[in-house]
Amino acid sequence: MFSSWIKQLPDGTVTTPGGYLATGLNCGIKEDNRPDLAILYSESPAVAAGVFTRNLFQAAPVTFTRRRLDSPIRALVVNSGNANACTGEQGMEDALTTAKFAARYLEIPWESVLVSSTGVIGKFLPLEKLRGGLEKAAETLSLEGGTKAAEAILTTDTIIKETALQIEEEEGTYYLGGMAKGSGMICPRMATMLAFFTTDLIINQDLLKEALYEAVERSFNLISIDGDTSTNDMVLVMANGASGVEINERGDAYRRFCEALEAACRYLAYRIVRDGEGTTKVIALRIKGSPDFSTAKAVARSVLNSLLVKTAFFGEDANWGRIFMAVGNAEVKIDPYKVDLYLGEVKVAENGQGVSFSEEETSQVLNETEVPVTLDLKQGEVELLTWGSDLSHQYVTINADYRT
Amino acid sequence: MFSSWIKQLPDGTVTTPGGYLATGLNCGIKEDNRPDLAILYSESPAVAAGVFTRNLFQAAPVTFTRRRLDSPIRALVVNSGNANACTGEQGMEDALTTAKFAARYLEIPWESVLVSSTGVIGKFLPLEKLRGGLEKAAETLSLEGGTKAAEAILTTDTIIKETALQIEEEEGTYYLGGMAKGSGMICPRMATMLAFFTTDLIINQDLLKEALYEAVERSFNLISIDGDTSTNDMVLVMANGASGVEINERGDAYRRFCEALEAACRYLAYRIVRDGEGTTKVIALRIKGSPDFSTAKAVARSVLNSLLVKTAFFGEDANWGRIFMAVGNAEVKIDPYKVDLYLGEVKVAENGQGVSFSEEETSQVLNETEVPVTLDLKQGEVELLTWGSDLSHQYVTINADYRT
Numbered sequence: 001m002f003s004s005w006i007k008q009l010p011d012g013t014v015t016t017p018g019g020y021l022a023t024g025l026n027c028g029i030k031e032d033n034r035p036d037l038a039i040l041y042s043e044s045p046a047v048a049a050g051v052f053t054r055n056l057f058q059a060a061p062v063t064f065t066r067r068r069l070d071s072p073i074r075a076l077v078v079n080s081g082n083a084n085a086c087t088g089e090q091g092m093e094d095a096l097t098t099a100k101f102a103a104r105y106l107e108i109p110w111e112s113v114l115v116s117s118t119g120v121i122g123k124f125l126p127l128e129k130l131r132g133g134l135e136k137a138a139e140t141l142s143l144e145g146g147t148k149a150a151e152a153i154l155t156t157d158t159i160i161k162e163t164a165l166q167i168e169e170e171e172g173t174y175y176l177g178g179m180a181k182g183s184g185m186i187c188p189r190m191a192t193m194l195a196f197f198t199t200d201l202i203i204n205q206d207l208l209k210e211a212l213y214e215a216v217e218r219s220f221n222l223i224s225i226d227g228d229t230s231t232n233d234m235v236l237v238m239a240n241g242a243s244g245v246e247i248n249e250r251g252d253a254y255r256r257f258c259e260a261l262e263a264a265c266r267y268l269a270y271r272i273v274r275d276g277e278g279t280t281k282v283i284a285l286r287i288k289g290s291p292d293f294s295t296a297k298a299v300a301r302s303v304l305n306s307l308l309v310k311t312a313f314f315g316e317d318a319n320w321g322r323i324f325m326a327v328g329n330a331e332v333k334i335d336p337y338k339v340d341l342y343l344g345e346v347k348v349a350e351n352g353q354g355v356s357f358s359e360e361e362t363s364q365v366l367n368e369t370e371v372p373v374t375l376d377l378k379q380g381e382v383e384l385l386t387w388g389s390d391l392s393h394q395y396v397t398i399n400a401d402y403r404t
Numbered sequence: 405m406f407s408s409w410i411k412q413l414p415d416g417t418v419t420t421p422g423g424y425l426a427t428g429l430n431c432g433i434k435e436d437n438r439p440d441l442a443i444l445y446s447e448s449p450a451v452a453a454g455v456f457t458r459n460l461f462q463a464a465p466v467t468f469t470r471r472r473l474d475s476p477i478r479a480l481v482v483n484s485g486n487a488n489a490c491t492g493e494q495g496m497e498d499a500l501t502t503a504k505f506a507a508r509y510l511e512i513p514w515e516s517v518l519v520s521s522t523g524v525i526g527k528f529l530p531l532e533k534l535r536g537g538l539e540k541a542a543e544t545l546s547l548e549g550g551t552k553a554a555e556a557i558l559t560t561d562t563i564i565k566e567t568a569l570q571i572e573e574e575e576g577t578y579y580l581g582g583m584a585k586g587s588g589m590i591c592p593r594m595a596t597m598l599a600f601f602t603t604d605l606i607i608n609q610d611l612l613k614e615a616l617y618e619a620v621e622r623s624f625n626l627i628s629i630d631g632d633t634s635t636n637d638m639v640l641v642m643a644n645g646a647s648g649v650e651i652n653e654r655g656d657a658y659r660r661f662c663e664a665l666e667a668a669c670r671y672l673a674y675r676i677v678r679d680g681e682g683t684t685k686v687i688a689l690r691i692k693g694s695p696d697f698s699t700a701k702a703v704a705r706s707v708l709n710s711l712l713v714k715t716a717f718f719g720e721d722a723n724w725g726r727i728f729m730a731v732g733n734a735e736v737k738i739d740p741y742k743v744d745l746y747l748g749e750v751k752v753a754e755n756g757q758g759v760s761f762s763e764e765e766t767s768q769v770l771n772e773t774e775v776p777v778t779l780d781l782k783q784g785e786v787e788l789l790t791w792g793s794d795l796s797h798q799y800v801t802i803n804a805d806y807r808t
Contacts, residue, residue: 056738056740057729057731057732057740085725088741088755121723121725121726121729122724122758231725231729231732307799307803308803311803314804315803315804320526321489321525321526321635322525324461324635325459325461325525327460328459328461328635329459329460334460336460336461351492352461353492354526392800392804393801395715396715396718396797396800397797399712399715399716399719400716400719400795
C-alpha cells in the first residue's frame with residue numbers, strides 16, 4: 001500500500017506530527033459514557049484545507065467550517081452523538097457557540113476554531129454539555145491524546161481508524177497523521193464520512209487544497225457501503241509547519257506529499273469499509289483497462305452500490321451475471337462485450353459472457369472475508385483499486401432497529 | 405386510479421381484447437412443475453411497439469424482439485426460469501430457434517413471432533424442452549388462457565399481475581389487456597421487468613409507440629425495489645384491430661387511449677412493488693410542487709432507492725433526516741430549504757427542518773403496510789405519485805440464499 005520512502009508508524013496518531021496536542025472525553029451526549037468530544041490543537045497557527053459533502057443539505061458545522069478555512073487555524077472541535085444537522089439559524093448559532101466555548105478555554109480567537117459534528121440527526125446540540133466538556137478537554141490536551149480523539153469521533157464504528165506516516169526529504173523529516181470515522185452512509189460519490197489530517201510540513205493553502213482534493217477523489221470517494229451521502233461529511237487537513245520542512249512548489253517533493261496523503265486517505269478508507277455496518281466481506285474491486293479514471297470510477301460505483309451484487313457476495317455466489325448487469329448500468333460509454341471478470345485468480349467471464357470455471361475454486365475465494373474481484377475492461381490503460389461491502393442481515397438490523 | 409370512462413374488468417386478462425388466445429404450461433425448465441412457458445397469440449396480424457432495457461448488456465431476446473417489431477406480429481413466446489441472458493451468437497441463435505419452433509406449431513411465419521425470457525442468468529436455453537413445450541402449448545391456446553400465461557411468466561413473484569380495461573368511444577367499445585412480472589431488479593430508471601399489453605384497437609405504429617413510451621415513463625420507470633436494472637426487461641404492446649374501433653390521429657380519443665394505457669401500466673407497476681422481494685411495506689411517495697417532471701422523478705428515485713430510507717421504513721421510524729438526506733443527494737437544482745415532508749397527514753418537517761409532531765400519530769401511519777409520504781418541494785406545480793418498497797431481512801435472504 002505504501003511506497004518505500006513512506007514509513008507507516010505502528011502507533012501513529014494525529015499528534016505524531018510535531019506541534020499537535022489532542023484529547024477525547026465523554027461530555028454527556030452519549031449516554032453510555034463512551035467518549036463523544038474531541039479537540040485537536042495546534043501549538044502554532046496552521047494552514048487548512050477541506051473537502052465537504054455534496055449533499056444539497058449541508059449541516060451547520062459544514063457551512064461554518066468551510067467559511068473559516070482561510071483563517072489561521074489553531075483547533076478543531078468534533079463532537080459525536082449529535083450531528084447538528086439542523087441547517088437553519090439555530091444550527092449555525094450552535095456551531096458558533098461551540099467554537100466560542102473552545103476559544104475561551106483554549107485562549108485562542110474563535111475564528112481559528114473549526115467544528116464538526118456527527119451522530120443523531122434532528123436534535124439541537126446540547127450546548128451546556130459541550131461547554132462543560134470543552135472546559136475539561138482544554139485541560140487534558142496532550143501529546144498522547146491522539147487515539148482518545150480518534151475514539152471520540154466514532155458513532156456506530158467498531159474500530160478506531162488512525163494512522164501516521166513518516167516522510168523523508170533531503171531537507172529533513174516530516175509527518176502526516178490522520179483519523180477517520182464512518183461506517184454507514186458511505187458512498188463513492190464524495191467524502192462521506194469524517195477524516196482529519198495533521199502535518200508539520202510548511203506548505204501553502206493552494207498546494208494543500210489540491211493535494212487533498214486529489215487524495216479524496218482517489219480514496220474516500222471510491223468506497224461504498226450503502227450509496228448514501230450524509231449532510232455532515234468533511235475531510236480536513238491542517239499544516240502547522242513545525243517540522244521546518246517546506247514544500248511550496250509542484251516538484252518531486254510535492255508529488256511525494258500528494259502520494260503520502262493519498263496513501264493515508266486510502267488506508268483510512270479501507271478501514272472504514274472493513275468496519276462498514278454489518279459488513280461480513282470486503283469486496284476489493286480492481287478495474288483494469290479503463291479508457292480513463294472517470295469511467296473506471298463509474299463502473300466501480302455501479303458494481304459496489306448494486307444491492308444484487310452486494311447480496312450475492314453475502315451469499316458467497318459467483319454470480320457474474322449480476323456483476324455484468326451492474327457494469328451495464330454504469331452509464332458509461334464502453335463496449336460491454338470486451339469485459340473479462342475474475343474472482344481472485346479465477347476467470348469466470350470473458351468478453352461479457354460467462355465461461356466454465358471451477359466452483360470449488362471460486363468458493364474458496366468467496367469464503368474469505370476479503371474477496372478480490374477484477375473487471376478488465378480491455379479498452380484502455382487506467383487502473384483502479386477500491387473497496388465495497390457486502391449487504392448482510394446485520395446491515396438491515398443496524399439500520400432498521402437502531403431506535404430499540 | 406381510473407378515470408370514469410375507463411372500466412376495469414374484474415377478471416380481465418390479456419385475452420379480454422378481441423382476437424387473442426393464450427396459454428401457459430410447464431415445459432420442464434422450472435423443476436417444481438410451475439408453468440414456465442407462455443404463448444400469446446393474435447388471430448390476425450397485429451401492430452406492435454416496445455420499450456427495452458437501457459442496460460449496456462442486452463439479452464438476446466431483447467435484441468431479437470426489438471428487430472422484429474416492424475413486422476406484422478402474430479405471437480409472443482415467453483419463457484421463465486432461464487433468462488437467455490447470453491448475449492453472444494449462441495443466445496441469438498437460441499432466440500431464433502425458439503421463434504422458429506413456435507412458428508412451426510402455430511403455422512405462422514417466424515418473422516411474426518416475438519420472444520422474451522426471464523429467470524436464471526448464465527445458462528443456455530434448453531431448446532428441446534422449449535420445442536416440446538411449444539408443440540403442446542400451440543394445441544392448448546384458448547380464450548381462457550390469459551391467466552395461465554400471466555402465471556407462466558413469473559419467477560420469484562408471489563402474485564399474478566394482470567388486468568383488462570374497457571374503453572368506450574362513440575365509434576364503439578375496445579379493450580386493453582395486460583400482464584406483468586417482476587419482483588426484483590426493479591428501479592425507476594426504466595421498464596425493469598416484463599409487461600405485455602394487448603388491445604383490439606386499430607392504431608398505427610407511431611401512435612402506439614408514443615403512447616407506450618409515455619405510459620412506461622410515468623409508471624414502470626418510477627417504481628423502485630432495489631435500484632438495479634436487468635438485461636432482459638421489456639414492455640410490449642400489440643394492437644390487432646379486432647374491435648373495429650380506429651384511432652389514427654392525435655385527438656381526444658387518442659388521449660383517452662394514452663390515459664388508459666398509462667393507467668394499466670401504473671396498476672401493474674403498483675402490483676409489482678406490492679409483490680417486491682421481501683417487501684413488508686409499500687412507500688407511496690407523492691412529490692408535489694416540483695418545477696418539472698424530471699426533477700420530481702429524480703427526487704423520487706433518490707428517496708426510494710436510498711438504503712437508509714428503505715431500512716428506516718422497515719424499522720417504522722419517522723426519520724425525516726434520512727429522507728431529506730436522500731432529497732439532497734438527488735442531483736437536481738432545487739432549494740432544499742423550502743421542502744415540507746408529511747407522513748400520512750402528519751407534517752414532520754417544514755422548509756428542510758424537522759418540526760415537532762406526535763410520534764403516536766406517525767406510528768399509526770408507519771404501522772400500515774402502505775405508507776403515504778408527501779414531499780412538497782414548493783417550487784412549482786408538477787405532481788407525481790409513485791411507489792417503492794422497504795428493505796427487509798427477507799430481501800437479503802431471497803437475494804443471498806437463492807441457491808440453497
